[in-house]
Amino acid sequence: MVAQLIDDDPELAHEHALAASRRAGRVGVVRETVAITAYATGDYALALRELRTYRRISGSDDQIAMMVDSERGVGRPDRALEVGRAVDRSTLPIEVRVELAIAMSGARLDLGETERALQELDIPELDPDRAFSWSPALFAARAAVLEDLGRSEEAALWQRRALVAEEALGATDADRELIVVDDIDEDAALESEAPANSKTEERG
The missing domain is CATH 1.25.40 (Serine Threonine Protein Phosphatase 5, Tetratricopeptide repeat)
Incomplete structure (x- = not known):
């Protein structure tokens, strides 16, 4: 139920996680789930407490x-x-x-x-020419920091890379394939929203 609800109704997902915790509070994945749902609802103090417990139980x-x-x-x-x-x-x-x-x-x-x-x-892992499952978030984070530094052109380029990576990964299984992003022209990326070319390679 948590998996089904977490994106659309994190509060209700959290209630389900708490119910599971009352029944199986010594199970690591249960405490982890409570932490994740608490984090999703903005209860960071509870998330921290549950994460520490999960870490102690699982050693992970x-x-x-x-x-x-x-x-x-x-x-x-x-x-x-x-x-x-x-x-x-x-x-x-x-x-x-x-x-x-x-x-x-x-x-x-x-x-x-x-x-x-x-x-x-x-x-x-910050490779501008290849996209893995983690790349969109990493590229976007770099764009945000560059924007804060006043380096707007570089920020726009990295934000464009994040969008291209996200679009490419949305069309493939990122666990099996590596996305190689070609022809990201820096000037064009700053001036146009047209998608850059991309191709996929099987990863061995």
Whole structure:
């Protein structure tokens, strides 16, 4: 029920998650689900509590980005950065590593450290020519920081890349295929909303 409701009715999804927690509170995935629905409803303090419990039960850091964002949500960007830095990023799945970079960048923005927010996004997964499942969010985050820095032309280019990647990924299974985005002309990207060309390659 949570999976069915989370996008359209997060409050009701949260009620279902809480009901599950009353019956199976020692199951990691249940506590994780409560955390996710609490986060979706803006209850960041509860999300943090549940995420810590989930982490203790499961021993997993796969929700570390949500923990960082929840610390931001309760007004502790400094603590958010501490939480993010305490994790060995080399042990994280790629998707989680990218989510963490975006969350850390957001914490830097909260502190007014805009240049450092941009540096947080300078990660190997930031490939402007190829689109993976994490690329649209990463490209868009970079665009937002560049906009804050007053680098509007670069921001527009990265926002365009985010849109192209999202459109391309919407037409394929990103877990099986790699999207190669060709011919993103920087001037054209800034002046036109016409879609750039794209093609797909099977990833081995």
